[in-house]
Amino acid sequence: MASAGVAGEPFFALPFGDIVNYFTPYTAVLFGFALLFTLICILSRPEQQLDVVFGTDAYYAKGVTGKELRFRRFMSIACGCATMAAMVSGDVFNFTLFVSMVGVCIIGIVAAVKSRHVLDAAYNYGIIAIVATIPLFGGAAITLATTGTLSIWELSAMASGMPLIAKMLIIVGVMGEGIAPFYAAKAELFRAPGAPYVIMIHVSSLLMFLRVVEILLTV
Amino acid sequence: MEKWKVQTMTIAAFIVVIGAWAAGLVGLIGQGATAALLVVFFPVLCLGMMLWWTLGKGEDDLPFMGY
């Protein structure tokens, strides 16, 4: 439990066999926030998007079908659950799994949108998300091979810790799933209607980034 | 939301905020618990106080669309 200097003392641990999920003040805050936005996704009705007709004073509301919104709500709840799990995961491989699950869910959230522009962005994002799983799992594999363990507690107690290249691979992977310089696709995805669901896209990837910073500083 | 609901909520939030503050000062509950209660109920109290008189006077309207 050597992570106290980075994120505070862990105060609660939830073991699943070798995979121990732990709550420090930091991960608990992140977890709470993911939970809050998942609840908003569940309870809130989406907004009705208005648009101006170019060159005139007229405006129109974009129509969205209920069926499409139901599917998108389902996907954003799945995304929220994956985010919550990744926030408290105490295991490198488990964390990478949930990160890649978030990547898939994000595509799901916008897959039902009928705007060509948004779908194009989602397609580009999807390619990156899929490629990003290679550095992610590669980083986890190198960690296991060189240190013999995947538990973040054990890694932080070790003198050598995670090798530099594994850290770099994991951060590149999370960058691909999440944000960093690849903002263009995310910004385009945001043009889709359905505010509570679209917000989940960014909630998840920002929380991922925050968590990976903590993990890399700890191990 | 109807007016009485907002007013009830505001009074409840007021009681919780003052209660948490006093209990924290006396040492009845820990710092963390006080902070958590204030974080959750202070915004509710603020919004409630400000909404006390004004809520529900206007009709729904379309958003601002420019000129």
Added chain:
Amino acid sequence: MLVELVIAVVMGLLFLGIHRKVIARIQGRPGPPIWQEILHTLKFSFKETWVPRTASTLLYVGIIAVAMGIWTAALYVVLAGGSILILFGIYMLHKMVEHGVGLSPGSPYAKFGGIRSVISASSEIPLFAVIGGIYFFTGSLMISDLVAYQADNGPLLLSILPAAIAMYLVILSKMHYGPFSIVEAKEIVSGYQTEHFGVWRAGLQIGDAIKTFVLLYAFVLIFVGQLGPVLLLVAMLALLVSLSFICAVSPMLSPYDSVTVQMVAICILVVWLGVLVVIG
């Protein structure tokens, strides 16, 4: 703890007023009185208030409470000497507030603000991560540890300048009228806040006030160390005035340029930190 909170709100609003006043003076205008933002907040809280018909109601209202709640939490984290990472997290959660406020009403203007907030997120967040570099020098990210470290070794501002610059840029990008505040640009009306009026705007103002106070306070604590109340106030004011000066003399960048400039800054700061690590 309630007392600190109220002080933070009032001081934060006052700081925002001073910010406007300084910008106005530099630009040769008389400017509003420095308590203007306090008056604004009071005025907004008595205005007629309802929810737009097209809005996603829960998100529209709930996000205001979130805005105030997260910065209240940040205030307590800083006061209790908690982890910088939590502050970092809350800063980032403020992005979600911008998205939520911008996207929930369904108005195209607010939505542009929300989308720009996504664009700016991709550069501000890594910038904050640069502050993680402190960990390599002090071995801790808890603010209480950093204060103790600086009491022994002198201010971090001098020894880890790049991290301080990163944090300075972070605060700058959150100030109104700054070169990086693309989410509030006037060509999109009031940016993400366009549709939040009356009480809702007053709530956002309160959140903003606590945010300004917390960020300035945290900067002083992290990079200068614990000071007495008067010196602390002076340090925070000096920081604020320097920020206002930059805001007054620099033009607002275009959205993608703002990101690229900050990206370039990140690269330079990371290399600089790397050099410091190698030397030290």
Added chain:
Amino acid sequence: MIGRLSRYLADIDNLTTVYAVVVVAVAAFGILLLVVSPLSYEEEQLYPKSIDPTSPLNPYERGGDPFNRTEVLAQYPENSPYLGYVTSYLTPLSAFFAATSPYMGTTILTHPGGIIDEILYNTRGLDTVAETSILFVAFAIASFLFRREEE
């Protein structure tokens, strides 16, 4: 210069290129790093496994006698009280498969009540749940898109 750079980065069609360059750069750096300071393989692995191709339970064999305890390494043995008992149990059907053919390892693993790999389903059970959820989510998206085509 900055304007050109931001215009390039803002185009979503260039994203994959940029990301590919980043990944290749990190990989190249990794190979260089490997030449300078090679990574050593940690002999004391957490989840060791010796593949025994002659065993009918291959590749899920973890050794040990049926109805007896097997030595299995785990990070936190106190969290898995039944560690070591799980693989050593075979249902009659699985035992029959195991006795008849040496090529049924995966079938035995996957059919209900067959052997359960200690590591896969016991100590690292949450991983299995997460993997399946990813598949499920991907399947849900695919089926939604497929059914929308028909409308």
